[in-house]
Amino acid sequence: MSRRVASQVHQQVSRLMRGGIIANEPVWFKAVLAHPPLPLPAKAPPSRTAYDTKPAKDVVSASGSKKNMRPYDPKPLPIYYLEDDIRRQFFRDHPFETFRPITLSEKAGIQEQHHIQGKEWTRLRQRGRNPSPDDAVQFALNLHLYHEVPLSYAYSRAVAQFRALRSEHHIASTMALLEADTMGALFEPSETTLGFEKELKSLATWERQAELDEGAMAARKRWRAIAQPHSETREWSRGQQYVRLWKEGVTPKYAPALTEPEATPRPHIMPDYKTTPVRR
Structure with a gap:
């Protein structure tokens, strides 16, 4: 078979x-x-007549009729979302929003969708008084899809409300900080302040190390050999005094190593490795 x-x-x-x-x-x-x-x-490729942009080819069948056949393109279709264009334009107008810190927690679940959606969402403030850039982008898209607002007008409306809420939040936070400072509240140092303090401590250790190095150099100089000046006045005899003492057989005493008798050297005894234990 x-x-x-x-x-x-x-x-x-x-x-x-x-x-x-x-x-x-x-x-x-x-x-x-x-x-x-x-x-x-089925092995036949799916029909892509609605998305294929290539020109069709006329193929003559066996019966003589022409069939409109499109070439098979194995490339994937482009994935396009309208909110990508809105987000790109938003960060082009607000570049400093990319530097705002965002907390990313590992192994966290996907956040549930907000209950205010569709036609119920008419103002950006319904999502909170401190909206994120993604909230502004989704609000502009929601106005365009569910309220039939032109995309340009929906974007300008979302950006205006976003800036107003951010300004309100900034003023409220500043005034709350001043009020707390006036009432005597004490705040813990931020991570930026802690970083500057660690940097200053590190620089202080460098200065201390430089002082220690200077002290070590001074100590080494303090113990250098210093020749004491002669109190009595002498004249150079051009070697005549040395020659006279040599002829008289007088041994000079300014070289003790030459005048003193040589010490008897101790005999060098080789250890017996057979009886002596070896330490390891």
Whole structure:
């Protein structure tokens, strides 16, 4: 029996049984007929006539009629979202929003969708008094899709409300800080302040290290050899005094290493490695 696809084995066996090649019916035949395997998916590519931008080709069939056939393009279709254009324009108008810190927690669940959606969402303040850039982008898209507002007007309206809420939040935060400072509240230093303090401590250690190095140099200079000046006045005899003492056999005393007797050297004894334990 020729090799077949697994989903077509029972069909091939049925043909062989009708032809008399297989005399006895297999045990699994009726079970497979009662529960046939799933058919394979179609090999033909899906129709892309609504998205294909390439020109169609006229193919003449066997009957002589022309069929409009489009070439098969295996490349994926472009993924396009309207909010990407709105977000790109928003960050082009507000570049400093990209520097605003965002907390990213690992292994956190996906945030649930806000309950105010669609036609119920008419003002950006419904999402809070401190909206994020993504809230402004979604609000502009919501105005365009559900309230039939032109995209340019929806964007300008969303940006105006975003700036107003951010200004209100900034003024309220500043006044609250001044009020707390006036009432004597004490705030812990921020991460930026702690970073500057660590940097100053590190720089102080460098200055201390420089002082220690200077002290070590001064200590080394303090113990240098200093020749004491002679109190008595002497005149240079041009070596005549040395020659006279040499002729008289007088040994000079300014070189103790030459006048003192040589010490008897201690005998060097080799250790017995057989009896002496070796420390490791």
